[in-house]
Amino acid sequence: MKRLEKVRKVVTSVLVAGMVAAFSFAVSNVLTHHHSNKFVLADTVGFHITSAVYAAPVGTYPASTCTGANADLYPGETDCLLYTVHNKLSVPITVKTIAATATGFTPSGKCNPSTVTVAPFSGNLTVTAGGTATVGEPITMKTSGSSQNTCENGTFLFSYTGSADFSDTSQTTLSSAPNPSTAGQTVTFTATVKGKNPKYDTSMPTGTVTFYKCASTHSCTTTSPLGSAAVTSSTGKATLTTSSLYVGTDYVQAIYSAPVGTTDFSSSRSNIVAQVVQATPCITAKINGGYVVKPGQHVSICTTVNGGVTVDPGGALTLQGATINGGVNSTGARTLYGQTALQFCGSTINGGATLNKSTGFVYVGDAKPHDDNPTCTGDTISGGLKITNGKGGFEVGGNKVSGGITLTNNTGTGGTEAKTEVEANAVTGGLTCSGNSTGFTNDAKPNSVTGKRSGQCLSGSF
Numbered sequence: 001m002k003r004l005e006k007v008r009k010v011v012t013s014v015l016v017a018g019m020v021a022a023f024s025f026a027v028s029n030v031l032t033h034h035h036s037n038k039f040v041l042a043d044t045v046g047f048h049i050t051s052a053v054y055a056a057p058v059g060t061y062p063a064s065t066c067t068g069a070n071a072d073l074y075p076g077e078t079d080c081l082l083y084t085v086h087n088k089l090s091v092p093i094t095v096k097t098i099a100a101t102a103t104g105f106t107p108s109g110k111c112n113p114s115t116v117t118v119a120p121f122s123g124n125l126t127v128t129a130g131g132t133a134t135v136g137e138p139i140t141m142k143t144s145g146s147s148q149n150t151c152e153n154g155t156f157l158f159s160y161t162g163s164a165d166f167s168d169t170s171q172t173t174l175s176s177a178p179n180p181s182t183a184g185q186t187v188t189f190t191a192t193v194k195g196k197n198p199k200y201d202t203s204m205p206t207g208t209v210t211f212y213k214c215a216s217t218h219s220c221t222t223t224s225p226l227g228s229a230a231v232t233s234s235t236g237k238a239t240l241t242t243s244s245l246y247v248g249t250d251y252v253q254a255i256y257s258a259p260v261g262t263t264d265f266s267s268s269r270s271n272i273v274a275q276v277v278q279a280t281p282c283i284t285a286k287i288n289g290g291y292v293v294k295p296g297q298h299v300s301i302c303t304t305v306n307g308g309v310t311v312d313p314g315g316a317l318t319l320q321g322a323t324i325n326g327g328v329n330s331t332g333a334r335t336l337y338g339q340t341a342l343q344f345c346g347s348t349i350n351g352g353a354t355l356n357k358s359t360g361f362v363y364v365g366d367a368k369p370h371d372d373n374p375t376c377t378g379d380t381i382s383g384g385l386k387i388t389n390g391k392g393g394f395e396v397g398g399n400k401v402s403g404g405i406t407l408t409n410n411t412g413t414g415g416t417e418a419k420t421e422v423e424a425n426a427v428t429g430g431l432t433c434s435g436n437s438t439g440f441t442n443d444a445k446p447n448s449v450t451g452k453r454s455g456q457c458l459s460g461s462f
Contacts, residue, residue: 063136104157111151180276183337191254209238246338327351335360345376352383367398367424404429433457
């Protein structure tokens with residue numbers, strides 16, 4: 001809860017005492033925040049008060065309004081001073097106090113300011129956003145005896161204090177950079193939280209922002225959290241960095257929550273940011289001396305590599321139209337950034353491919369007509385293909401393999417298929433399949449095998 005508070009400020013009020021009396025004044029408030037004791041100058045007015053004197057209150061004081069015509073103020077008489085509070089904020093306020101004190105009189109020295117007293121208001125006066133509300137309190141001109149006429153046709157000078165509480169509405173905006181990004185690149189999401197009444201309230205929100213992945217750019221009803229970050233009080237910003245976004249488009253939204261037990265700002269949701277993550281750029285320069293894919297790297301190769309390729313545990317490899325002289329050896333490849341752990345398309349591998357203990361999906365070619373990946377064609381592999389002890393599933397399709405294919409002790413399904421696809425491969429050598437957790441299918445595209453078939457691939461039609 002924030003506090004709007006008027007500091008002492010002298011304003012001019014006209015009070016003509018005696019036979020003709022009228023009283024009115026207009027004042028302006030400024031902001032102070034209890035948690036910081038920060039005073040905002042008078043050009044950031046949060047609410048102001050106008051007032052007029054009437055004959056009597058409606059009901060008891062503090063009265064919701066006063067009745068009768070504008071009253072004359074006479075010595076010894078008590079009338080009803082009606083305050084009208086004008087709320088300039090876009091949120092409701094609750095006025096807690098109003099007090100007015102006569103501090104001077106002109107012409108100077110003619111009348112004692114203490115001749116007029118106004119009872120202070122203390123309570124809870126709710127004023128709607130952009131609206132007005134009234135409250136009446138008694139105003140009295142004392143009897144001054146034979147000198148009372150000295151207050152006729154003069155001007156009293158007044159100062160006042162006033163305060164009001166309010167909870168501001170927050171607004172949160174979200175941005176990301178860089179956008180687009182590439183797989184594995186660090187992306188920073190920045191949420192900026194502000195109050196919706198910055199002209200009257202310059203304080204910055206504190207609290208927490210939680211970042212979520214959404215189903216689409218239009219809906220964030222189904223979410224998965226990316227992480228949370230504290231709002232910096234000096235800037236109103238919260239940031240989250242991540243390098244684990246999947247290839248494709250991620251829809252992200254930030255939700256601001258105020259600190260527990262506070263009501264300074266309401267919670268709010270940001271806009272939804274569409275973060276585009278592009279695949280890792282392909283290496284196109286020829287490589288001599290072999291290549292090693294390190295843990296946490298997803299490397300795409302579209303060129304000739306002399307000396308073979310090794311994938312260390314935790315790495316990922318894509319071959320697209322590549323020529324690998326020296327074979328491919330992979331142990332413990334895993335899926336990174338939404339891509340496959342291993343994907344070989346339209347490539348030539350001389351020296352065989354041994355792919356062991358992969359924890360992500362292994363994709364070696366796709367047979368025409370392409371039912372999974374229209375951009376992926378079969379590979380030419382000399383030296384045999386071995387996929388063993390994997391946990392993420394695999395597919396082998398449309399390849400020419402000399403040296404045989406061995407598929408053993410693998411778990412996981414064939415990607416989007418219920419069964420693992422081994423289809424339309426031309427195999428010079430044997431086709432050995434054993435210990436795999438799911439059945440195989442050739443998807444009505446039989447394999448050609450010159451050598452012995454065994455185990456799960458024993459069927460001659462397979």
